[in-house]
Amino acid sequence: MAQKPATLKDVAAFANVSRATAARALNSYGYVGDETAQRVRDAAEKLGYRGNRLAQALRNGQLPIIGCILGDIQNPFFARIAHDIEVLARGNRYNLIIGSSEEQLEQEVSLLASLQSLSIRGFIVAPTSDENNFHLRRLIEENVPLVLIDRVVQGIECDSVLVDNEGGARKAIEYLISMGHRRIGLLQDDTRIFTSRERLSGYQHALVAGGITPDDRMISVSQSTVEHAIDATIRLFSQKVPPTALFTVDSLMTQGALLAFRAMGISIPHDVSLVGFDDFNLATFTDPQITVVAQPVSEIGLAAARLLFEKLSGQSRPSEQIRFETRLLVRGSVSRRPEG
Amino acid sequence: MAQKPATLKDVAAFANVSRATAARALNSYGYVGDETAQRVRDAAEKLGYRGNRLAQALRNGQLPIIGCILGDIQNPFFARIAHDIEVLARGNRYNLIIGSSEEQLEQEVSLLASLQSLSIRGFIVAPTSDENNFHLRRLIEENVPLVLIDRVVQGIECDSVLVDNEGGARKAIEYLISMGHRRIGLLQDDTRIFTSRERLSGYQHALVAGGITPDDRMISVSQSTVEHAIDATIRLFSQKVPPTALFTVDSLMTQGALLAFRAMGISIPHDVSLVGFDDFNLATFTDPQITVVAQPVSEIGLAAARLLFEKLSGQSRPSEQIRFETRLLVRGSVSRRPEG
DNA sequence: CTGAAAGCGCTAACAT
DNA sequence: ATGTTAGCGCTTTCAG
Numbered sequence: 001m002a003q004k005p006a007t008l009k010d011v012a013a014f015a016n017v018s019r020a021t022a023a024r025a026l027n028s029y030g031y032v033g034d035e036t037a038q039r040v041r042d043a044a045e046k047l048g049y050r051g052n053r054l055a056q057a058l059r060n061g062q063l064p065i066i067g068c069i070l071g072d073i074q075n076p077f078f079a080r081i082a083h084d085i086e087v088l089a090r091g092n093r094y095n096l097i098i099g100s101s102e103e104q105l106e107q108e109v110s111l112l113a114s115l116q117s118l119s120i121r122g123f124i125v126a127p128t129s130d131e132n133n134f135h136l137r138r139l140i141e142e143n144v145p146l147v148l149i150d151r152v153v154q155g156i157e158c159d160s161v162l163v164d165n166e167g168g169a170r171k172a173i174e175y176l177i178s179m180g181h182r183r184i185g186l187l188q189d190d191t192r193i194f195t196s197r198e199r200l201s202g203y204q205h206a207l208v209a210g211g212i213t214p215d216d217r218m219i220s221v222s223q224s225t226v227e228h229a230i231d232a233t234i235r236l237f238s239q240k241v242p243p244t245a246l247f248t249v250d251s252l253m254t255q256g257a258l259l260a261f262r263a264m265g266i267s268i269p270h271d272v273s274l275v276g277f278d279d280f281n282l283a284t285f286t287d288p289q290i291t292v293v294a295q296p297v298s299e300i301g302l303a304a305a306r307l308l309f310e311k312l313s314g315q316s317r318p319s320e321q322i323r324f325e326t327r328l329l330v331r332g333s334v335s336r337r338p339e340g
Numbered sequence: 341m342a343q344k345p346a347t348l349k350d351v352a353a354f355a356n357v358s359r360a361t362a363a364r365a366l367n368s369y370g371y372v373g374d375e376t377a378q379r380v381r382d383a384a385e386k387l388g389y390r391g392n393r394l395a396q397a398l399r400n401g402q403l404p405i406i407g408c409i410l411g412d413i414q415n416p417f418f419a420r421i422a423h424d425i426e427v428l429a430r431g432n433r434y435n436l437i438i439g440s441s442e443e444q445l446e447q448e449v450s451l452l453a454s455l456q457s458l459s460i461r462g463f464i465v466a467p468t469s470d471e472n473n474f475h476l477r478r479l480i481e482e483n484v485p486l487v488l489i490d491r492v493v494q495g496i497e498c499d500s501v502l503v504d505n506e507g508g509a510r511k512a513i514e515y516l517i518s519m520g521h522r523r524i525g526l527l528q529d530d531t532r533i534f535t536s537r538e539r540l541s542g543y544q545h546a547l548v549a550g551g552i553t554p555d556d557r558m559i560s561v562s563q564s565t566v567e568h569a570i571d572a573t574i575r576l577f578s579q580k581v582p583p584t585a586l587f588t589v590d591s592l593m594t595q596g597a598l599l600a601f602r603a604m605g606i607s608i609p610h611d612v613s614l615v616g617f618d619d620f621n622l623a624t625f626t627d628p629q630i631t632v633v634a635q636p637v638s639e640i641g642l643a644a645a646r647l648l649f650e651k652l653s654g655q656s657r658p659s660e661q662i663r664f665e666t667r668l669l670v671r672g673s674v675s676r677r678p679e680g
Numbered sequence: 681c682t683g684a685a686a687g688c689g690c691t692a693a694c695a696t
Numbered sequence: 697a698t699g700t701t702a703g704c705g706c707t708t709t710c711a712g
Binding site: 007008009019020023024027029030051052054055056057058059060 | 688689690691692
């Protein structure tokens with residue numbers, strides 16, 4: 001029991017060759033006699049040789065693992081992306097380490113440091129904040145392949161995959177305005193988060209363009225969890241003059257809003273209209289179905305992984321920014337508001 | 341640019357001591373003079389020394405990373421567990437590698453092998469199948485800490501964290517029977533999956549106990565994704581004599597069933613009653629609210645991580661099986677069926 | 681209290 | 697075509 005795994009040395013000894021030859025045979029490089037190569041492979045098989053990726057990594061300075069730092073794996077948006085990246089990584093014989101920053105810069109920094117000390121070169125990060133980005137900048141300077149997803153940070157030029165947050169939010173708000181709404185609420189998470197900020201900006205611009213003065217009382221901020229979003233929605237709609245429509249910046253918050261409305265006895269779209277950013281499974285089940293700004297989620301992880309593997313395979317090209325369009329999926333959660 | 345990270349050697353040189361002393365000072369073991377220790381720490385700080393976890397791991401035979409192999413990170417059940425484990429792992433200065441087996445034994449095996457060759461000792465696995473479990477057995481024999489979650493495999497004795505699947509399913513079916521249903525459908529995933537099998541068994545036993553003969557035409561099988569579940573539900577309810585009630589084995593399938601019913605114009609609970617295994621965010625938003633068998637999700641990851649870290653810290657104790665109870669949360673998706 | 685030296689398992693430059 | 701050897705960065709006896 002507990003016998004040590006076979007090492008290259010064992011294989012070499014068993015096949016009566018030197019370690020160098022065994023390595024050559026197993027990794028098929030350099031010159032090895034056919035017959036010798038076969039003998040080595042047989043030996044490896046017999047001994048259940050696996051190779052020690054740690055030693056390999058120590059030797060050649062990098063570990064075939066991708067570090068993926070996300071805000072929250074419980075958000076289906078990130079879960080989907082993580083899944084897609086994992087599949088692609090596996091295809092390239094890479095593993096995936098998933099870390100969650102929980103939207104704390106400090107955690108993002110320490111996670112990154114810890115992964116770097118593992119000689120991981122190859123990161124996909126959804127950065128928490130765009131100030132204090134020294135840690136990402138250092139990565140770039142050290143030439144470590146990095147792809148930013150969902151968010152970018154100022155002053156850093158590297159590959160990134162985003163969606164058009166501002167445009168998406170604008171479409172949502174324009175639609176609400178066109179339906180006669182003027183008191184349009186916003187349920188968002190922390191503005192340190194890039195997407196939140198861009199969506200806020202789209203919201204504000206659309207409002208102004210529609211001749212509506214933005215009003216802070218129409219905005220409620222919470223962490224992006226269903227529970228927090230419920231509270232934030234209740235706060236927003238407990239005001240004397242509540243919004244007649246609500247725009248929520250992600251699917252967890254949309255769901256929170258739905259649950260809050262249910263709890264408060266507010267009915268959609270009769271009492272309040274709703275548009276959410278990011279589609280979700282049951283958006284077409286609810287009654288009414290929920291109008292959303294949909295993002296091409298399945299393409300984001302794919303694109304990010306593709307960019308990363310290009311860099312990892314040594315291609316050097318100018319950094320690429322991919323921005324996907326969003327689509328407004330009009331369903332039934334918005335009602336026309338009698339003017340005035 | 342791209343300057344190499346400082347090594348222990350650099351630090352030692354800078355502090356004018358040997359590598360051994362530097363190591364002792366930095367890891368605080370053995371005897372080091374106070375003043376020397378301080379000098380080393382200063383040097384480390386000045387040089388931005390980080391330590392190479394890879395080299396450390398190669399040296400002492402294990403990498404402080406937990407390997408976590410799940411069926412599907414997109415299932416909120418697993419996402420939640422992964423998140424909880426990650427938080428606990430971080431507390432213990434471990435990182436988390438998440439792999440997804442996609443419910444394929446082959447992928448589970450190769451993932452495990454690949455992680456083992458990284459000298460990862462410490463796994464949390466939701467095993468795909470309970471036959472062909474040689475890979476898990478080998479882990480145990482090699483004394484590698486392993487905790488099984490959500491599922492167990494036959495003939496392997498190790499720590500595990502489960503819920504009472506059979507009992508949960510039984511409660512659901514008994515409830516449906518008590519409401520007058522006799523043609524009770526089951527929407528499940530592959531029976532190679534432990535939970536699926538146990539829930540099926542609960543379903544069958546409850547049926548028999550209620551004097552109802554199980555009928556294969558009442559059972560529909562699909563992969564556990566919303567899309568597949570929609571199809572499977574449509575198949576089930578396109579029969580001449582469809583079920584009057586449906587029990588779904590996980591939340592993704594419950595959501596699929598809901599969407600299928602919506603598409604088919606079948607209304608809940610008027611036309612069909614529904615009970616799902618595993619609660620989900622919007623279960624209380626839908627109209628009617630969905631009756632579910634709830635699992636203590638938040639405790640599962642915690643318990644698994646706790647067990648794993650006990651083993652990792654060298655405690656040797658008999659292996660522990662934790663089985664959490666489930667609760668039937670009666671909401672509004674089941675209607676009383678007139679007898680006959 | 682500190683240093684010298686071996687070695688974890690592997691690869692690759694160099695030699696034969 | 698194959699072997700020898702150095703060394704990746706670290707820890708840990710063993711000497712002193």
